[in-house]
Amino acid sequence: MLTTNPFDDDHLREECGVFGIHGHAEAAALVALGLHALQHRGQEAAGIVSYDGEHFHNHRDLGHVEDCFGNEAVIRKLKGNNAIGHVRYSTTGETLLRNVQPLFAEMEFGGLALAHNGNLTNAAALRRQLVKRGCLFQSTTDTEVIVHLIAISLYSTVEDRLIDALRQIEGAYSLVCLTKNGLVGVRDPLGIRPLVIGKLGSCWVLASETCALDIIGAEFVRDVEPGEIVIITDEGIRSLKPFGGRTSRFCIFEYIYFARPDSIMEGTSVYDARKRIGAQLARESGIAADVIVPVPDSGVPAAIGFATESGIPFELGIIRNHYVGRTFIQPTDRTRHAGVKMKHNPNRAIIAGKRVVLVDDSIVRGTTSRKIVELVRQAGATEVHMRISSPPTSFPCYFGIDTPERDKLLAARYDVEGMAKLIGVDSLAFISIDGLYKAVGDDARNNGAPQYCDACFTGDYPVEPTDYMDKEEA
């Protein structure tokens, strides 16, 4: 019911976005704006916690940011100059209000609010230990493990307790915390998920992406580094690196699909990266055709890159209905294809009698792709070729991305030819893994020490996914 991602239903989904601001008179309103700019990272729920120097204020709700925070009265109640927020997409089970972040707890030293983008890979094991000790969990989130670890830490300062907790957790995490002292930003030692620092006048800002700085007019300062803890108080910003140096393994899929095209990640424009990926794809798998048609909306930059490189015209051959998220009418026999048609309509004038290259960013289950290809053929295309701006997605992600179980991933079950047949295209090609690395600025993948996390393509997980190892085997 709440799968309102307007981009597509057959995509991997980022599970969260985080945002925080320190020292601004309109902190909560700015967090709401920031979360709105990060809405693509999580559409099921949103929350904000603020601190006014005396009390913490909390509002969390299911729905889009504007549903949760569009009401001025809600914003007014979130008093204080410091605030953090979170948008969420949940992988499993029902979306429960008590799972909505930021989580908040009263501890001995005072209140602590925590917003988390990523996923811990040893949360289940830690949770079992904590429950044994008598800790009562309020939510079913992995994030709450961090909260309890901080609560039971024997250290006295928040920072020491936080570091104590971080030493015990594994996986991917970009955290934004709010305490009575200020804000804390944390990125896991491999920097798998993004987190950036910005500045609005004299106020420090933390955000998952730079597009969330743009919306409030903040300037981008730098990425939080892998393994870095930044502490923002009235005295300014400090940096801790308690885990020493390790290589970055940033999620390469952020460039392909998750991030907004107008964000700058690790120094690279996402839009530019996508165009370069499209151009590389055209070089690798060019084909004679009449039009390059993006699968809207995420395929557009790669399609522009592909069209420019190939010299074949770029056209909006599929029109997206901007009013839809959900499939709202259960199609019966006679209205079977309404689902995909509610979102996409082939632009017959462009497609009829043409050899069409469809450019999309990924194939997950392949269900939508097959329907789109069918629509394009019905609209009169003489040939339909598909080009994908990522390598085949063959492995689940355990680092904060919602992936179906392995046997639902089309690329885990078929080779490219098999996939082409199932989807019904005349040809199908994916960008190569080295081509992808080249497009994002490296020469090629360094197989001994990969520059990115690309486990969904290669199965090469940068952290052992403890909690999931039995599950997959069973």
Add this chain to the structure above:
Amino acid sequence: MLTTNPFDDDHLREECGVFGIHGHAEAAALVALGLHALQHRGQEAAGIVSYDGEHFHNHRDLGHVEDCFGNEAVIRKLKGNNAIGHVRYSTTGETLLRNVQPLFAEMEFGGLALAHNGNLTNAAALRRQLVKRGCLFQSTTDTEVIVHLIAISLYSTVEDRLIDALRQIEGAYSLVCLTKNGLVGVRDPLGIRPLVIGKLGSCWVLASETCALDIIGAEFVRDVEPGEIVIITDEGIRSLKPFGGRTSRFCIFEYIYFARPDSIMEGTSVYDARKRIGAQLARESGIAADVIVPVPDSGVPAAIGFATESGIPFELGIIRNHYVGRTFIQPTDRTRHAGVKMKHNPNRAIIAGKRVVLVDDSIVRGTTSRKIVELVRQAGATEVHMRISSPPTSFPCYFGIDTPERDKLLAARYDVEGMAKLIGVDSLAFISIDGLYKAVGDDARNNGAPQYCDACFTGDYPVEPTDYMDKEEA
């Protein structure tokens, strides 16, 4: 609160879309799909009336089609094989449930439901006469005048009563009616607003645009002709032309902005028309630049046409946040530009250091244009030029389009140079009126007998707007 048009807040707005189907077991569900495809023609309210051979069923609500009809229980209650529907955007006052169409009335001969796209220009005068006679109005719509005229007609058949009513009304109207005999479709003598006939198996369909046929898999048969009445019963389809022949004056703005790009109108692809308009604009007002950037989303086809004709690269230099309709947080001093930024973010990587041509379809008040230009400059553009794919909008429309009062229309107050200055661009150009006619397939405007209604550009109204004449003078 419900101004959820995702395309833009500074556009003229189509006020309505209509849809009807005869003889289908899932009539109401198909009407809901059809209305969904016509959602761009009206976002404030939607309604469906069905007839099951015995009773009429009625559901009308405020909100988008999926809000109103996304619930299966609602669809199930709309029993019967014949149904019509309506989407609405209202110009003035609050949106009242009793104004939501289809209007329905029990008359001597049985029930009548009526859905109307367009606007009558003598409704106020007729209403005064009807009230004097003792007619009680339920709504504040012009459409209800037609219902009362049918109710009091001395003719006995529905058709004769309808023709009797039509003879008294003036203005623009594409009507879809439902009676116990079947469906009736009507287009005003000048064919100002669109209405097409489609077929799904053996079932006849009426719709404002062909994209609504596509969504249910119906094939396009033909446009209803200006002044034509089509009567659809179990016996098939009949055509009446009680008003004799008059020249068509189809609304040229449907090509520029109102219609969906994947619709075919009067034999012409809207997408193709927009690309040709963009190309013509490039020929008329080309300029040296580095990138062609559409103002999303409506400016895209014209920008592609402009880019192709000019040879300058097409780029998504402004990224649209697809999650917004409404401005949800009241910006205060420090968050002043949040409104436009909630929808648009300049893609700095594309824009910084570039000479940018922004392509948009129209300028109404100019408020959004000015803000977008400012954002583009802040993102580092060295020059900003604006090209508009319509002539200056200088006159209000009285035929079913929401236009601000004349003194709010930027083009009614300033010449092009003045507008350029206000908007803050280095240069501004509009397509010429003859260029526009050429792009949609004519040689030029026939000033003696114009082929289209273009009153919003020329002030040349094809029907005298009786009700409005005093108002404008006063």
Add this chain to the structure above:
Amino acid sequence: MLTTNPFDDDHLREECGVFGIHGHAEAAALVALGLHALQHRGQEAAGIVSYDGEHFHNHRDLGHVEDCFGNEAVIRKLKGNNAIGHVRYSTTGETLLRNVQPLFAEMEFGGLALAHNGNLTNAAALRRQLVKRGCLFQSTTDTEVIVHLIAISLYSTVEDRLIDALRQIEGAYSLVCLTKNGLVGVRDPLGIRPLVIGKLGSCWVLASETCALDIIGAEFVRDVEPGEIVIITDEGIRSLKPFGGRTSRFCIFEYIYFARPDSIMEGTSVYDARKRIGAQLARESGIAADVIVPVPDSGVPAAIGFATESGIPFELGIIRNHYVGRTFIQPTDRTRHAGVKMKHNPNRAIIAGKRVVLVDDSIVRGTTSRKIVELVRQAGATEVHMRISSPPTSFPCYFGIDTPERDKLLAARYDVEGMAKLIGVDSLAFISIDGLYKAVGDDARNNGAPQYCDACFTGDYPVEPTDYMDKEEA
């Protein structure tokens, strides 16, 4: 779902209450209070229309008065010094918002709002004629007939048009109208339903019962007379009697059950009347017993009268749960009696081992009575006698009271002995018709010219129920 009458589910129900006030700065708030005091006359919907000297304001909603008007913002929107209101219980079909009164219409002479307590007996016939003429009905109420008759009247003043309309209608009606000139109150020629005049400072008030005057602190002036029209304007109050003199036939059931015990009707205290009815009942059908137990809450005054007259102690032998209206959990096999138990619990300490006289005001279907008797026996009563403070209800009411069809009325199907057996009591007695007349102040019923409408007991209808005659026969 909305049958929230807390008194009982097996009662006849008054269908409406009306209230109006002229010339008070807080008119709408006072109407809301008045309607609240009249809530027992209609629990399904409520509405208020106010006039501020320029515009009419209207709010109607489903639910109790406090649900509809508990919100200050709603009251604030109902501007103006003159206002009228209505509470409604509807007999048939679903409760539709468009049926909620006051009805409002814009006519040639301006707006007219109308609130009606009662029921017209020739509405269906009139409606057919009006529809034939081309009148469009918005509601399914009999009341709308009056509105159309006023609209099409050829007279020019509102008053003349109203009289013109009244001459054509038959049945029971207490009306309160609001026009730009002021308020109008009307009572039908037989004065079947109540309507009183009150005064609050210099402001005139109209209300169904005096308890609605009490709540706003207004003093009672007099009853509106049968066939009287009172016209309240800034100039004061005027009285018209266009229909000449006819005998009053006030509804005797108002004394038995409908009216609130603290109201004064036609000069008689309802509470006193009920006690006298109970005393008369004790004289007519006394019996040896240990306790007199009222069926809560409506049986209490008659039970006090019965106890005092008989010298047997009055005790709360059945405890009512004040938190219920609706039966909220569908009882299954094992929880079958939960329905009645959710409302009533026998007070075992009072009942066990006792001879119990239950006093109730009427028996309609008898369903609740049977269950209550069973509960009382289970609680250990050695004998259970039932005494009813009205004669057997054997005929339907057509004058604004919701009665089941005749074959659902227990008294229409069984004699007293048969009823006693079905209900499971050791003895059953009803007050005699002459005893009832005596208790309300007459010597006996004047069978040639009855002093009250008692058709539900006698079948002697004071007006021929035109619309219903075929129905009953069929």
Add this chain to the structure above:
Amino acid sequence: MLTTNPFDDDHLREECGVFGIHGHAEAAALVALGLHALQHRGQEAAGIVSYDGEHFHNHRDLGHVEDCFGNEAVIRKLKGNNAIGHVRYSTTGETLLRNVQPLFAEMEFGGLALAHNGNLTNAAALRRQLVKRGCLFQSTTDTEVIVHLIAISLYSTVEDRLIDALRQIEGAYSLVCLTKNGLVGVRDPLGIRPLVIGKLGSCWVLASETCALDIIGAEFVRDVEPGEIVIITDEGIRSLKPFGGRTSRFCIFEYIYFARPDSIMEGTSVYDARKRIGAQLARESGIAADVIVPVPDSGVPAAIGFATESGIPFELGIIRNHYVGRTFIQPTDRTRHAGVKMKHNPNRAIIAGKRVVLVDDSIVRGTTSRKIVELVRQAGATEVHMRISSPPTSFPCYFGIDTPERDKLLAARYDVEGMAKLIGVDSLAFISIDGLYKAVGDDARNNGAPQYCDACFTGDYPVEPTDYMDKEEA
């Protein structure tokens, strides 16, 4: 907004009611019925937790029982044969969903649900210790302390952990717990709050009052004894008394006002007790008068007892409007007395010209009493005397009753004469403390070892209220 207690706004309020059933196929539906019968013990929120042998199911909501559980779908989701429930009235702060009971926690041994009637007097101290240890609290309730104490207990069985927790808490508590083993019922060592055992067929039931057994047709077995733990499993019922023997100090106010009149408490009918209190009051403070009038609805049984003893007629001299809970319209100057009039209207026919004795159960702040006396005088009473069926309420309760702070208690600030003057009566009398003890079955209060908790009258607290001692001094 949710203070919907229909009895009165100027009463002490019971804060909670509990209910549980074991081994019934419709457990949740029966709990909902039981809670409905206990609605007078808490009107702000309700919750049910069920266990189906595998999973716990949980539904908690704000509002009345029928609002929370009137929906069949909600009941269906609460699967399983064992279930417990809770109704709540909260003393301070806003009513938060997370405070609604039963509280539920997953512990090492499995799930535990807990419903609590009463109030702990050392919860704040315990909470501070637990937070220091790293326990995170979800609610602001005292009850959660018990949950954490169970969670961290080093014992292994639920029972031992529960006893371990009980040894640490002080105050008043009647608890109903649900675990995968079955139900547990607990009453504090002094038995301050009630808890009874019932049986429905072979199923054991726990409830705050016997009226909740009646509604489901269960028979009353016995009271849980002070300090007793009853354990209900598939094997039957067991009793533990880990705290040895102590004298009972049952809350005497349950007889006066809190309990429903049809409940049997500690072997005594509440209705009978109230009548005896009224009779004793008549003996102690009789006065020459014309009518005995109860302040509805809670004053009725005492008024009957008073009337019978004194020989003065009992009359409903004040009529209650059963449709109100909340004061819904903010009275302004001219509608000032609307608040009390919305609930009570003097029955002028009974009161005018009479010497009236008003019987009420208690005076807390005195605000309502004063208004009622004023209304009764305005209605024409020649004398107004007030008789109260409890001693003066001079001290706050710390055992689960909502009392205002001491300086808001009228009896803490004035002597009887002063109170009479403030309230505006000709005479005022309260029952004596010994008279009260006599009426409930003792000879007199044993001042050395009082038979009841009567601290609100005497200040003699049976348990030292640790948490509150500083507060009161400060």
